[in-house]
Amino acid sequence: MGMAVGMAMAEKHLAAVFNKENYPVVDHFTYVLGGDGCMMEGISSEAFSLAGTLGLGKLIVLYDSNRISIEGSTDIAFRENVEERMKAFGFQTITVEDGTDIDAIGAAIEVAKADTEHPSFITIKTQIGFGCPAKQGKASAHGEPLGVDNIKAMRENLGWKYEEPFFVPEEVYEHYSRLAEEKADTEAEWNAMFAAYCDEYPEMELWEQYHTAPDAKALIENEALWLTKDKAEATRSLSGKMINILKDIMPNMIGGSADLAPSNKTAMKDAGDFSAENPAGRNLHFGVRELAMTAIGNGIMLHGGLRAYVATFFVFSDYVKPMARLSALMGVPLTFVLTHDSIGVGEDGPTHEPIEQLAMFRAMPNFHVFRPCDATETSAAWLSAATSKRHRQRLFFPDRISIRSREAAKDALKGGYVIDDCEGTPDLILIASGSEVDLAVKAKAELANEGKKIRVVSMPCMDIFEEQSAEYKESVLPKEVRRELSLRHFPTSAGAGMLAWTALM
Numbered sequence: 001m002g003m004a005v006g007m008a009m010a011e012k013h014l015a016a017v018f019n020k021e022n023y024p025v026v027d028h029f030t031y032v033l034g035g036d037g038c039m040m041e042g043i044s045s046e047a048f049s050l051a052g053t054l055g056l057g058k059l060i061v062l063y064d065s066n067r068i069s070i071e072g073s074t075d076i077a078f079r080e081n082v083e084e085r086m087k088a089f090g091f092q093t094i095t096v097e098d099g100t101d102i103d104a105i106g107a108a109i110e111v112a113k114a115d116t117e118h119p120s121f122i123t124i125k126t127q128i129g130f131g132c133p134a135k136q137g138k139a140s141a142h143g144e145p146l147g148v149d150n151i152k153a154m155r156e157n158l159g160w161k162y163e164e165p166f167f168v169p170e171e172v173y174e175h176y177s178r179l180a181e182e183k184a185d186t187e188a189e190w191n192a193m194f195a196a197y198c199d200e201y202p203e204m205e206l207w208e209q210y211h212t213a214p215d216a217k218a219l220i221e222n223e224a225l226w227l228t229k230d231k232a233e234a235t236r237s238l239s240g241k242m243i244n245i246l247k248d249i250m251p252n253m254i255g256g257s258a259d260l261a262p263s264n265k266t267a268m269k270d271a272g273d274f275s276a277e278n279p280a281g282r283n284l285h286f287g288v289r290e291l292a293m294t295a296i297g298n299g300i301m302l303h304g305g306l307r308a309y310v311a312t313f314f315v316f317s318d319y320v321k322p323m324a325r326l327s328a329l330m331g332v333p334l335t336f337v338l339t340h341d342s343i344g345v346g347e348d349g350p351t352h353e354p355i356e357q358l359a360m361f362r363a364m365p366n367f368h369v370f371r372p373c374d375a376t377e378t379s380a381a382w383l384s385a386a387t388s389k390r391h392r393q394r395l396f397f398p399d400r401i402s403i404r405s406r407e408a409a410k411d412a413l414k415g416g417y418v419i420d421d422c423e424g425t426p427d428l429i430l431i432a433s434g435s436e437v438d439l440a441v442k443a444k445a446e447l448a449n450e451g452k453k454i455r456v457v458s459m460p461c462m463d464i465f466e467e468q469s470a471e472y473k474e475s476v477l478p479k480e481v482r483r484e485l486s487l488r489h490f491p492t493s494a495g496a497g498m499l500a501w502t503a504l505m
């Protein structure tokens with residue numbers, strides 16, 4: 001449900017950017033099928049509330065309403081009037097009484113398409129296990145295999161003459177071949193329209209830019225994108241600067257926050273706010289809906305043509321996580337800007353202090369966690385995210401950072417690098433990320449006074465470091481140095497903020 005809303009938003013935005021009179025080059029409906037479970041899950045309410053607000057008139061939801069879920073009748077846990085709820089969200093609602101009546105479903109879809117101001121919600125009343133005399137309308141049809149006898153009885157009941165399991169009759173293939181031919185004509189018509197559009201509006205070569213991945217090498221070699229700083233500045237502010245530089249280089253960048261843009265520093269200046277009235281706006285306002293926001297981000301990315309980011313406080317990554325997991329599973333390079341990662345965020349108290357979230361996200365496969373410690377590492381984080389084709393990036397922007405401007409920091413793109421070294425073989429290597437890097441550098445200086453040789457390694461992204469060559473990793477963390485410590489603040493019963501040292505070996 002959430003991803004469909006994202007796809008419909010992407011369509012509406014791209015149509016506003018690209019369509020010209022007589023040239024509706026972006027013009028499609030977004031259909032999504034859901035069951036009772038989808039309507040029970042909170043995410044659909046989050047997403048549909050936003051869809052209604054944004055007037056996503058080309059979103060069409062088909063609700064398979066069989067009133068059965070795993071534990072039995074949905075009456076045991078779900079009695080609200082779903083249609084009234086959808087109306088309240090701003091949807092047009094339509095009901096099909098008999099889910100086997102294909103013509104009635106077709107007619108309902110036409111009614112849905114005719115209203116382009118409101119999204120549409122079609123309730124289609126169905127029976128689970130339709131046609132199986134012993135199981136029709138029963139929860140047992142959901143999860144249990146029908147069994148040989150029931151399948152036989154169902155075939156007879158439905159007049160299905162084929163015995164072979166999973167058999168697809170020839171006439172189905174013929175039907176689909178016919179459809180493919182028809183749709184090939186539609187595609188040829190669109191291609192001709194697009195060619196004429198390009199002739200008439202040459203400036204719309206912008207289309208190419210929207211639909212091609214950014215040139216990673218050119219971005220990384222662009223010195224203007226490597227921020228340096230001679231005074232302390234929170235990395236979330238630096239991230240805001242990166243967003244505002246990148247937005248001009250990547251016109252298809254779109255994104256926003258779950259009502260925390262001023263804190264997350266995610267607003268794109270002069271890029272407009274996406275709304276029902278202004279779908280060309282690039283700043284998305286998700287409201288306080290972190291889970292739907294992330295699903296919508298996935299949907300926008302899956303639609304194609306746009307590069308999305310989403311944002312909230314790091315502690316609310318708990319609300320983001322199930323959909324971030326889907327980004328990881330699907331290989332969608334959505335960017336997450338999760339700020340205020342320090343456990344000492346303070347005034348809001350324990351509800352706002354992230355403790356276990358860092359470990360949770362670092363443990364997630366196919367997900368890059370980037371935790372920059374300064375201006376240059378923030379550039380590296382954003383450049384890595386903006387050019388990522390297969391991974392998702394997660395960005396943290398802590399509250400306190402060091403004052404540093406370093407040449408070697410481009411090595412942050414390697415995930416980990418030596419940020420402060422000693423002469424000769426170190427007695428100990430300190431590994432840190434984000435706001436703890438500064439602390440490690442200070443610890444190194446103190447220990448040097450005691451004659452200890454310490455190397456400090458900044459490790460903004462463990463996942464990317466892990467992908468480096470064995471030689472590079474050895475150069476940063478030589479095997480002959482047997483002592484390595486990683487740093488992370490941990491809360492204690494005596495209060496947050498005590499520094500814990502965790503032995504890696």
Ligand SMILES: Cc1ncc(C[n+]2csc(CCOP(=O)(O)OP(=O)(O)O)c2C)c(N)n1
Binds near residue numbers: 034035036037128142
């Ligand atoms: C987020 C999530 N929670 C729980 C489940 C487990 N689950 C799978 S299907 C289902 C019931 C869904 O009921 P409904 O949408 O009515 O599907 P139908 O019974 O019509 O097939 C549940 C609870 C799941 N797959 N995903």
